[in-house]
Every structure is written in C-alpha cells, then in structure tokens.
Amino acid sequence: MVLAMLRGCRRLLHKSKTLYTYRIQHQETTISSCYYSVRHHCPTEELRDFGLPNTTWSQNLRNLYNKFMELSKTGGWTRIPSHNTIAHHLEGDPLETGIGKRMFLRNLDSDGLGFEYCMFYNKDERRMVCLFQPGPYLEGPPGYAHGGCIATIIDSTAGAGAVYTCGSVMTANLNITYHKPVPLGSTLFVESHVDKIQGRKVYSSCHIQSYDGVILHAEATALFIKANQ
C-alpha cells in the first residue's frame, strides 16, 4: 500500500518534468524488451550522480577526472551520468522496473568498496573512457581484482560506448586477455572503441591500463547486437 502510494507520487513528479513514452516489460519478458534506450542527461537534479568525485577517490583518479573535465570544456569529450539503478538511465517511464533493483556496478551502499568509476564519451571518435578504482570488495587473488570484475568493467565501458554510439545493444560475445593483475585500490584507465558496425553487429575493442599508461592489464574485443527496430 505504502509502496504503491510512493510509486504514484514518484510517477507524478517525474511525469511533470518530461513526457515518458518508454515501457519495459518485465517478468514474462521477451528478448526485444531487454533492450533499452539510454538517457544522456541526469533525469532530476536531486538524483545522485555516482560518477562525481567522492572522498574515497585517490589523487590519481582525481587527476585523471580533472584532465577529462578540462578536455570536456573544449568539446570532444562529455562526462556521462552514473546512477545506481538502470531505470534512471532509461528514457521513458522505467520507474516500475527500478524499485528494489540496483545496477550491478553500483550495488553497494558505501563509497569506495566496490566499483568506483566515472565515464567520458567522445562521439566523433566513438570512444568511451572509464576511470576506474577497484575497491577491496572486488578481491580475487590476494590484493588483486577478481577477473570477473575486470570483465564487468570492460563489458560496461565497451557496452556504454556501443549504446552511446548506436543505441540499445546487448553483449553477444566478449573475449578478454588478462596480461597483468590489477591491484585493488589502483587507478585504471579503461578505454573502448567502436571499431566496426555491420548491420546489427557492433564490434568493439577495449583495454585496461594503469593510470599512467605504463602497465597494460587487459585487452578485449566484444560483439554487441543492436536492438531489432
């Protein structure tokens, strides 16, 4: 009852700001309804944007962030918002799907423990950069990030790059070569590029380097499939 009232209030609040046309089916979902259309701006001023600096960010992460913010002023790069529910990234009225669900990378309540990151997109170059600091809850080998979380940040960076370049996509294939372990708490420079678009197929490449570019930690190629129009 209370939940239903809250949902009603939130829907009214949001509908007063923008016209929503999007509907996601869930539960008995079909393949095509898994696809989404991404909003390029923060939907409300009150909503927290997790891609902004917080007290857990290292100096190296802040320096890279400041560098890309400077680049954003002269065009080319744009910082993209980052919320903790996928619903808030979608165009339309996705509130029903947002309740009780969190984005995998933003599912912890404390800053700095899991995926700490922000992304910048360059439309002309079809590049997405992710500045990433893996927290202590991402441990795999002692002191180092789990390979699955490295795959996650690659999938998310390349996936977001494909979405911002082509619209709604799903990951069909992801191949990763792990070159050097990633120390927890280090600052990583993750960069993806849309290499080729062939019909519905979007081919991307991605790599993870240390913040100064000295160490190549991992390289990947990915295939994303665009939504059927």
Ligand SMILES: CCCCCCCCCCCC(=O)SCCNC(=O)CCNC(=O)[C@H](O)C(C)(C)COP(=O)(O)OP(=O)(O)OC[C@H]1O[C@@H](n2cnc3c(N)ncnc32)[C@H](O)[C@@H]1OP(=O)(O)O
């Ligand atoms: C901040 C922003 C936040 C928002 C941004 C956040 C970004 C996050 C990104 C994370 C994304 C995910 O984790 S997605 C979740 C993980 N992925 C999944 O669950 C996908 C599961 N797989 C599927 O649902 C399906 O197989 C699809 C959707 C991938 C494809 O199915 P489909 O739509 O029916 O298409 P289909 O006809 O089969 O294939 C279309 C064409 O692609 C080819 N194709 C399909 N799959 C493959 C494949 N694995 N390898 C090679 N080729 C393939 C086919 O041969 C065909 O080529 P041709 O005959 O045309 O030549």
